[in-house]
Structure formats: structure tokens, C-alpha cells
Amino acid sequence: MFADKGFDGASLRAIARAAGVDPALVHHYFGNKEGVFVAAMRFPVNPAELLPKVMSAEPGRVGEQFAREFIAIWDDPDKRAPIVAMLRTAMTNERAAALMREFVTSALLDRVAAARDVPLLRLQAAVGQLVGVMIVRHVIRVEPLASASPEELVELLAPTLQRYIDGS
Amino acid sequence: MFADKGFDGASLRAIARAAGVDPALVHHYFGNKEGVFVAAMRFPVNPAELLPKVMSAEPGRVGEQFAREFIAIWDDPDKRAPIVAMLRTAMTNERAAALMREFVTSALLDRVAAARDVPLLRLQAAVGQLVGVMIVRHVIRVEPLASASPEELVELLAPTLQRYIDGS
Numbered sequence: 001m002f003a004d005k006g007f008d009g010a011s012l013r014a015i016a017r018a019a020g021v022d023p024a025l026v027h028h029y030f031g032n033k034e035g036v037f038v039a040a041m042r043f044p045v046n047p048a049e050l051l052p053k054v055m056s057a058e059p060g061r062v063g064e065q066f067a068r069e070f071i072a073i074w075d076d077p078d079k080r081a082p083i084v085a086m087l088r089t090a091m092t093n094e095r096a097a098a099l100m101r102e103f104v105t106s107a108l109l110d111r112v113a114a115a116r117d118v119p120l121l122r123l124q125a126a127v128g129q130l131v132g133v134m135i136v137r138h139v140i141r142v143e144p145l146a147s148a149s150p151e152e153l154v155e156l157l158a159p160t161l162q163r164y165i166d167g168s
Numbered sequence: 169m170f171a172d173k174g175f176d177g178a179s180l181r182a183i184a185r186a187a188g189v190d191p192a193l194v195h196h197y198f199g200n201k202e203g204v205f206v207a208a209m210r211f212p213v214n215p216a217e218l219l220p221k222v223m224s225a226e227p228g229r230v231g232e233q234f235a236r237e238f239i240a241i242w243d244d245p246d247k248r249a250p251i252v253a254m255l256r257t258a259m260t261n262e263r264a265a266a267l268m269r270e271f272v273t274s275a276l277l278d279r280v281a282a283a284r285d286v287p288l289l290r291l292q293a294a295v296g297q298l299v300g301v302m303i304v305r306h307v308i309r310v311e312p313l314a315s316a317s318p319e320e321l322v323e324l325l326a327p328t329l330q331r332y333i334d335g336s
Contacts, residue, residue, distance in 0.1 A: 088259045091307050101308050124313040125324050132300020136292055139259050140269050145292040156293050160328050
């Protein structure tokens with residue numbers, strides 16, 4: 001369903017219909033479309049659980065919390081592997097890129113942008129900072145970044161993320 | 169030669185010997201090992217040409233110049249394609265990752281770190297910022313970042329890069 005219609009094109013109702021079950025059942029087990037996606041793609045993180053953790057930080061520490069949660073996910077090999085696999089596929093396959101783009105936009109970026117009143121471009125620069133550092137750390141594995149402690153990275157990156165979020 | 173011995177393991181002398189030519193000839197045509205690598209891998213940018221452009225900026229504008237040069241390279245499809253191809257290979261193949269790691273470290277990071285007295289970790293955070301934004305822009309193509317003008321991106325990213333370089 002996601003592969004055929006993309007993330008935005010697949011509705012919870014259509015997913016239920018395709019599976020031959022009641023939409024209420026899908027809702028009960030997966031919560032929402034993101035939940036179905038996360039399960040179907042074996043995506044290791046459910047934005048519905050991650051976002052409240054980041055957004056509950058006090059305004060001046062959102063950058064720090066954002067860095068901390070993101071680094072913890074990538075530093076866990078079981079969570080990192082499916083993200084890297086998805087990213088790799090997106091680098092060769094336009095359909096996979098579109099799916100990733102729609103999921104990241106609908107499930108993450110649009111919500112944070114609205115909740116914190118952050119321009120999308122700034123939020124994407126912040127996500128780019130985190131994705132890029134994680135590629136340098138875990139995929140190309142350049143030292144000393146590859147062996148830096150999570151705390152060192154939080155300290156290094158938090159002011160950058162905070163600046164993007166504050167718009168300064 | 170690079171595939172067998174890695175970037176650091178292949179000397180100009182050994183490259184010449186393997187090719188059955190005089191080392192002076194290799195030196196004449198390629199300048200140094202980076203030049204041979206750039207030609208062999210069809211790598212679109214020669215650090216020997218790029219670095220002086222970035223480093224010649226006045227101290228307070230190195231971040232801006234760094235962003236400008238990097239964005240111009242990635243925004244050119246002919247230059248971007250081989251970089252994305254190399255990155256893609258590095259994401260699946262440890263040998264390719266090692267080659268990329270050694271090249272980036274020896275030809276770029278170590279030199280800039282030494283010339284500007286910037287800790288490597290900070291420099292790698294800056295490179296991570298640029299690589300990540302370019303992946304969001306050109307590979308996953310999330311809007312509005314995908315369609316932002318180079319000038320908008322320079323303005324957005326330059327303060328981040330400058331902060332890493334200044335150590336503030």
C-alpha cells in the first residue's frame with residue numbers, strides 16, 4: 001500500500017480495506033497511519049513516541065533534547081540498521097526517496113514546525129545537521145567523530161540545533 | 169591500487185611502479201596522490217584547488233566561503249552524481265567506506281584542521297552539516313530545502329560553520 005500510493009496517498013481506511021479488516025481495528029493496534037508505517041517498514045522509531053519527548057523540553061533546551069534523542073537512536077545498532085538501509089535505498093530508488101520524504105515530512109517536520117512555530121527550512125537544516133553527523137560517525141566512520149561520546153556530541157551540536165529552532 | 173591498499177597505503181612511487189612509469193611523470197601530470205585519486209575515481213573536485221579558495225577568505229567569513237563552495241559543487245549535477253555514487257557505495261561496502269574515509273581525512277580534514285587550528289571534531293561537525301543538508305536537498309528532496317536558493321542556504325548555514333571553526 002505505501003509502496004503503491006506513497007505515505008500521503010495511503011489512508012488508514014484504505015489500509016484497513018486492503019487488509020480486509022475494520023478501520024477501528026487498525027486504529028486500535030497501530031494508533032494512526034504513522035504507526036502502521038513504522039510496523040510495516042520495521043522503522044525503529046515511532047514519531048508519536050519520540051516527538052513528545054523532544055517537545056517537552058523547556059524552550060531553551062529543545063536543541064539539547066533533540067540532539068540527545070537522535071544520537072541515542074543512531075548509536076543503537078538495532079535501530080540504526082533499518083534507518084541506514086532505508087536511506088541507502090532512497091539514494092538509488094526514487095520511489096523509496098518519495099516514501100521517506102513524505103513520511104519524514106508528514107510525521108515529523110510539519111508537526112514540529114507547527115508546534116514550535118519554526119520555519120520548515122530551519123528545521124530541515126537541523127535535521128540535516130544530525131543526519132550528516134550520523135553518516136560521518138557511523139557510515140564513513142571518520143575519527144575522532146566516530147568514537148566521540150554521546151555527551152560530547154550533544155554539547156557540540158545542541159547550540160546549532162537551538163539556533164535553528166530559535167531563528168537566531 | 170587504491171582499492172587494494174587504500175588511500176593512505178598507496179604511495180605516488182608505488183602507483184608509478186604499478187603503472188610502469190617514472191614517478192616524476194606521475195608527479196608532472198597529477199601533482200600528487202590526491203590528483204591521481206581524483207582522476208582515477210572521477211572525483212569531481214580536487215581538494216588542491218578547492219582548499220585555497222576556502223582558506224583565502226578572511227577569518228570571519230570562512231564559514232560563508234565554505235558553505236558557498238560546497239553548495240556550488242553539490243548543486244552541479246555533473247559533480248554531484250559521482251559524489252552520491254561514492255557515498256552510496258560507502259554505505260554498503262566497508263572497503264569503499266575506508267577509501268572515502270582516508271581520502272577525506274588526508275586530503276581535506278587534516279589540512280584544514282592544521283591550517284586553521286580547528287579541532288578535527290568541530291571540523292567534522294561542519295562537514296556533517298553540509299553533507300546532511302545536501303542529502304536532504306538532493307537525495308530525499310524535502311521541500312522547501314530542495315528548492316531553496318544557494319544564497320538562502322549560505323545565509324542559513326554560514327553562521328553554523330563559522331561557529332564550529334571559531335570554536336565558540
